[in-house]
Amino acid sequence: MSTSRRHFLVSTAAGLGALAVPKASFAAPAEQRFLLVVFARGAWDVTYCLDPKAPPGCDVPAGEVTTYPAGPRVLTSSERPSIRAFFDAHASRAAIVNGIWIGSVAHVPARVRILTGTRSERNPDVAAIFAAEAAGKQPALALPYVDLGGGAYAGPLASFMGRVGNTNQLVTLLNRAKAFRGAPKGKAQPGFEFTGEEQAALAKFVAGRADAARAGKTGPEAQVLEGFRTSLDRAEALRRDPQLRAMAVGTATSLAQQGELAVAMFRGGVAAAAFLDSRLDWDTHDAIADQGTAHEQLFAELGTIARKLDEAGLLARTTVAVLSEFTRTPKLNSQPEPGKDHWPLTSALVFGGGVRPGVYGATDEKLGAMRVRMDDGKPSDGGRLLQFDNFAAGLLEHLAVSSRRWIANAEPFRGPFA
Numbered sequence: 001m002s003t004s005r006r007h008f009l010v011s012t013a014a015g016l017g018a019l020a021v022p023k024a025s026f027a028a029p030a031e032q033r034f035l036l037v038v039f040a041r042g043a044w045d046v047t048y049c050l051d052p053k054a055p056p057g058c059d060v061p062a063g064e065v066t067t068y069p070a071g072p073r074v075l076t077s078s079e080r081p082s083i084r085a086f087f088d089a090h091a092s093r094a095a096i097v098n099g100i101w102i103g104s105v106a107h108v109p110a111r112v113r114i115l116t117g118t119r120s121e122r123n124p125d126v127a128a129i130f131a132a133e134a135a136g137k138q139p140a141l142a143l144p145y146v147d148l149g150g151g152a153y154a155g156p157l158a159s160f161m162g163r164v165g166n167t168n169q170l171v172t173l174l175n176r177a178k179a180f181r182g183a184p185k186g187k188a189q190p191g192f193e194f195t196g197e198e199q200a201a202l203a204k205f206v207a208g209r210a211d212a213a214r215a216g217k218t219g220p221e222a223q224v225l226e227g228f229r230t231s232l233d234r235a236e237a238l239r240r241d242p243q244l245r246a247m248a249v250g251t252a253t254s255l256a257q258q259g260e261l262a263v264a265m266f267r268g269g270v271a272a273a274a275f276l277d278s279r280l281d282w283d284t285h286d287a288i289a290d291q292g293t294a295h296e297q298l299f300a301e302l303g304t305i306a307r308k309l310d311e312a313g314l315l316a317r318t319t320v321a322v323l324s325e326f327t328r329t330p331k332l333n334s335q336p337e338p339g340k341d342h343w344p345l346t347s348a349l350v351f352g353g354g355v356r357p358g359v360y361g362a363t364d365e366k367l368g369a370m371r372v373r374m375d376d377g378k379p380s381d382g383g384r385l386l387q388f389d390n391f392a393a394g395l396l397e398h399l400a401v402s403s404r405r406w407i408a409n410a411e412p413f414r415g416p417f418a
Contacts, residue, residue, distance in 0.1 A: 006351055025364075029205065031139060032269075033317050033318070034266045034318040035319050035320075035321070036133075036276045036305070036319070036320045036321070036352075037126070037273075037321050038255065038277075038302065038305075039111075039151055039275065039276065039278065040294075040298065040322070040323070041111070041278065041324070041325070042283035042325075043328060043346075044291065044327060045327060045328040046367075047075070048292060049074050050098065050347040050349050050364055051096075051098045051327075051369060053365065054365070057365035058367055061288075061291070061292060063075040065085065067085060068092075068357075069091075070092040070094075071091070071095075072087055072248065072357060074087055074096070077292075079388075080295055080296045081296070082296050082297075082298075085299070085300075086299040086302055086303045090207070090306055090351055093315075094350070094355065095349075095355050095415075095416030096347060096350075096358075096359045096360070097346070097349075097360045097386070097391060098361040098362055099361040099362050099370055099372070100114070100347065100361050101385045101386060101387045101388065102328070102346060102388055103344055103387070105342035107283075110325035110326045112274050112346075113388040114324075114388050114392075115151075115392075117389045117406070117410065118389065118406075118408040121184075123153065123406065124153060124157040124406065125155075127152065127273040127274070127275055128145050128152065128154045129157065130396065131208075131273040132160045133271070133399075133401045134272035138269075138328050139272050142270050142271075142315070143162045144161070144273065144375070145160060145161040145271065145273060145274070145275075146162055146163075146270075147163040147164065148258040148274075148275060149276045149277025149279075150163065151275060153178040156220075201258075203362075204348070218233040229284070254279060254301065255276055255277070255298070257352070258274075258345045259304065259305035259308060260308055261307075261316065261340075263308045266314055278297075278298055280298060282314040284340060285333065285341060286335040288338060288339045288340055289335050290334065291328075300321065302320075303371045309352070315353065317352075319351045319399065320352045322351075324347075325346065325347045328341065329367075330367040331359070347361075350392065354398060354417065354418045355416055355418065356416050356417065358416065360376075360377030360378075361386045369386070370414075372385075374413050375414050376414070377415025389410035390411055390413040391413050392410070392414040393412040394415070397414075397417065398417035
């Protein structure tokens, strides 16, 4: 078996059901840190776990509040055993951040805010920024940021990211024939394939044009051209092994499968950050009980991901941020099968290396965001609302990346970040 990272990527991606890192594969550098972003698209109801409430302020599910010695305080229930199992195993390395003010109840704008710390989808998300920094320190990373869930924002850092999942960008990058619609059954596919010499000549030509275009350029234009030129080298490194053409990652893989692939790519020295999607239905304007089902599956799969990270020896060096764009209203609506509508704040679960366990940020009995101190996350009349930009800036600083360039004028939230 080849010991290259490129061959390793094939061996992991081709069989999600049996992912394993070959003993001969390159190990991730000892100092490398990693980031996993897990997204619950559609808006979770935080009263089902992360921010327990009680009537009459909120309509809440059945369960009991469980407080762990390390600090986390969550709602548990015999109907959702995976929540308790997860915190029984990981409370000592888990932090809950409540009352993150989003200021929007529209899915896409809110999603952009919690992921990027800004109001523009043209800006990179926290994982893209971290991956770009990691690539500067570890140039051998073939794919610094991998989007396995189909919802990441790369912005001007797109040259550091590849998509696998809904768009399968990486698959078409490796095999250009898959970028085009197939011919109808029984008809020949028009077109041709380049020979090796032709492909090399074309690559040399494109690289030469890119080098010529960036000559003498400065500022943002130079940065864009430099990113494009670097992406050509990364693409060529990924294409070089013909076995990569066998890569076959499904478009609807479960969260646990996405996590398994991400862990394998971290361990193999291929990537430093990954975006995962829960693949669950959280937008419960009716049938609020579906939140319970989704929470049970989410925490079962988070437990699997944590175990895989631990088995790979990476849990202490990986930060896992579990996010959703906002939460649900405190009260049920009047639908025939009642649900809850959109509410402009959210909670976050952060666990892994360097996380200070406990509960940070706060909401009142009616799920309203409270003022807190930015240094320790404790409620204070002299504090301020914990906003999406404060949270994102704090996460970047936790990852040893300066937030000032990307999230202007935002005080980093320090609470859970040791």
